[in-house]
Amino acid sequence: MNSIPLTSLFITLVILLILSAYFSGSETGLLSSNRYRMRVLADKGHRGAKKAESLLKRTDSILVLILLCNNLVNILASAIATIIGMRLYGDVGVAIATGMLTFVMLIFSEIFPKSIAAIYPEKVAFASSHLLQLLLKICSPLVYIMNLIIRSLMLLCGVKRNVSSTSLSTEELRVVVNQSAKFIPFAHQQMLLSILDLEKVTVDDIMVPRNDIGGINIEDDWKSIMRQLNHTPHSKIVLYKEDMDKNILGILRVREAYRLMMDKNEFNKETLIRAVDEVYFIPEGTALNAQLLNFRNKKERIGLVVDEYGDIKGLITLEDILEEIVGEFTTSMSPSIDEEVSEQSDGTIIIDGSANLRDLNKLFNWNLDTEDARTFNGLILEHLEEIPEVGTSSEINGLKITILEVSDNMVKQAKVEELQTK
Structure with a gap:
């Protein structure tokens, strides 16, 4: 070592400090990166994003590599700084070199690069991923051995190794949507939040109450039935016999009734009964997200909500659920x-x-x-x-x-x- 010029030692020390800053910043950049943005960029063909995403799939290995390289660089830097201190100031130089190196490494190799990486995590992660991927291939045997030792120690201490998951819960998704306000129009943001709320809202919350359901008793006088058909504000009404709770005949589409009216000779109670659609019943308390899927699977658009005793509680349509997401958009006669x-x-x-x-x-x-x-x-x-x-x-x-x-x-x-x- 005594034969190596001081200039070469100083240059080597600077290079080691730069490498230490690189590994420190890389660690923060990779772990702070938005993995969903990284996935989008990787799908678009961004090379740095692809390599960074590949490295993050092996988080344990990349952390071992970074810490291994960073500690090796820091130890070499400490050794060289000690030699420089001894050459310049003798035994006192060792203390001087240790103090100065600690200060320099703390500022320029730790705090500064990690602060930059925290502000621009994707840029740092993408840029550093190229060299890290190469180093991981070169040091893979050593990384594997160290991982094996670490896992063995974890087993001895009774620590279970859980596979990290990037999936988000409903509440976490809500936070993401709220924090994305500057990127998403307010109306779209509200729609996304409404979709997340569907599992908390039931059909009971948005149904038309039993007393407000439009219905016609087929036992009424024919003139009364015609008057109700001509003045109903609803597009679909319940046709029943005597008691809506006990004897529902079906759902009558008012437009179909108007079509039948054109043939006055054939328009009577019997044809009206034959024109109804089969009733689709919905248990009370059904969550809106489940009911939306049920409407789609069963090819239905309207249903009657019933309680555990089979009594009618209300009526709900597919449009009611859609309005819960996008806001009111129909020409419903019900007051807003x-x-x-x-x-x-x-x-x-x-x-x-x-x-x-x-x-x-x-x-x-x-x-x-x-x-x-x-x-x-x-x-x-x-x-x-x-x-x-x-x-x-x-x-x-x-x-x-x-x-x-x-x-x-x-x-x-x-x-x-x-x-x-x-």
Whole structure:
């Protein structure tokens, strides 16, 4: 070593520090990279992305390689720095060299390259992957032996080796969508979040309630049936005999009924019964994502929701589920949440009793309980446990609710005032 010029030692030391910075930055860059963006770039033919993705499939091997090379470089740098210190200042130079090398390596070979790699992980990972892949092939026997030793030690310590997974849960996907707001239009972002919410929402939450289902009793007078057909706001109605819960004949497409009306000689109760479609029943509590698949598999677009006793609870269509994802887009005669809510100048809100609680929670960021009630009227009756009189006031979840109109044993309208929380 004494025959090696100081200039050569300094050059070698600088090269070793650069290599140490390379391995430190490579480690941070590879582990911080967005694997999904890397996959997209690899599929597009990006060479660096392909090699980086290949290396990350063997995370244990690449980590062993990087740490092995980094420690080897650091040990050599320490040895050379010691020799330089001794040549320049004797025994005192050893302490000087150790202190200076520690400072230089900490700043220039650790903190600085890792900071750069954390800011630009893909660029660093893609650039470093070329040399790392070559080194991994050269050092593969040594890497294999070290991995074998490490796994043996893990077994002795009772540590199980789990295979890492890049799959994301629903909640993790929600975070990804929320954090991608600047890359995705707001409307598209809301659609993606709505799709993720489908498994949490059931048919009970969005169905048309039993009392609002359009239906015709085939036992009614023929003139009454014709009048109902001519004035119905629905495109499909339930045809039943005497009791909708006990004797449903089928779902009648109003357009088909109009077609039959053209042939007045053949248009009667019998032809009306023959024109109905078979009823598709849906158990209550079915998640929307499952029901969407059921509609597709069974080639259905409309169904009646029934409880455990077979009684009709409501009606749901394929369009209802699609609207849950993309927002309202049909020409339904049912009032929208905007039509059921009226904000007043004094800060209070007039709400119809038929308003859906989930829609109210979304619109005003409230936290009304939807477990036992689906409508605003249902929430009030559940809370008061009686039919209230006009003027009755109560507090529910930080909201002061004053009854404005009651009819047919239902709260038709109420005024809501948000109470100030202390």
